[in-house]
Amino acid sequence: MQGVKAMVSHLEEALEKMKNTGVRITPQRQAILTYLLETMTHPTADEIYKALEPYYPNMSVSTVYNNLKVFIEAGFVREMTYGDNASRFDADMTAHYHALCKVCGKMTDIEYPPLEEAVHMATGQTGFRAEGHRLEIYGVCPDCSVEK
């Protein structure tokens, strides 16, 4: 949870960085970024769009998507992807985790002792009743590291 002060400075920092890298600071961009910094709910693109629609009556959903991509590339925003790839299925029900290659999309098993402690701490902290968890490493697989 970040305070108002940190939030404002994050906004200023972001605007500064955008200015320096030649990315225009449009009203829509400022609104989307401000909304993301203000809200704690990890909104979807559509939620952002709906929240800003009253203030920007003819803003397009594309604008939200386009600018989210800009922010992600600039490192201001992080995406938790659930929507742009197909689900993958695994018949190995033993406890294990996965590494995903961002180049070729390959998914590799990781053998690692279950993160009981982390899960326990998380449930205590959030009050969640945990039914499962996933750890995923994102990066480049050895095959894709070779070339280039």
Add this chain to the structure above:
Amino acid sequence: MQGVKAMVSHLEEALEKMKNTGVRITPQRQAILTYLLETMTHPTADEIYKALEPYYPNMSVSTVYNNLKVFIEAGFVREMTYGDNASRFDADMTAHYHALCKVCGKMTDIEYPPLEEAVHMATGQTGFRAEGHRLEIYGVCPDCSVEK
């Protein structure tokens, strides 16, 4: 990595359990499950469909989806979801993890020391060059635990 022996027994076990719970063992079901047990590539629904198409020329994609759901409910298969929900965006770039409520969809922050060790071990094991990682707890949030 599971051996052929374990695989066969998993198949038999699954077929047995299906028989006991009144789920019919159709050729398509057996083919999908066998393929999932044989392959190590964590295939998508479409990959499964394409792999089995030559042998079952008029099988439908729906059949793949339907039966994957059956297997998941029976506990034979696990789904790594990337495709049935919208992405969520977070402007808090500090290292933290998330808990997701399967009832209301709410996403809650978890403060936890970064899993450096797990990531390090994973990169050593897989040869991946890691650029990031995610830990997610799945379960029911306190609000949704109350009612029912």
Add this chain to the structure above:
DNA sequence: TTATTTTTTTATAATCATTATAAAATAACA
């Protein structure tokens, strides 16, 4: 300032994974 160029936004259509629906096929059971 005005004209020109570049970037951004908008509106709309296209794509892709997934789900819903209903008819046809199959299997179980009486």
Add this chain to the structure above:
DNA sequence: TGTTATTTTATAATGATTATAAAAAAATAA
């Protein structure tokens, strides 16, 4: 064998995201 329940198929619908092209806005040059 006839009847019922389940499963498969084919097709359409949905929903998130991306692509495209024209319009608008901002930056730059003259």
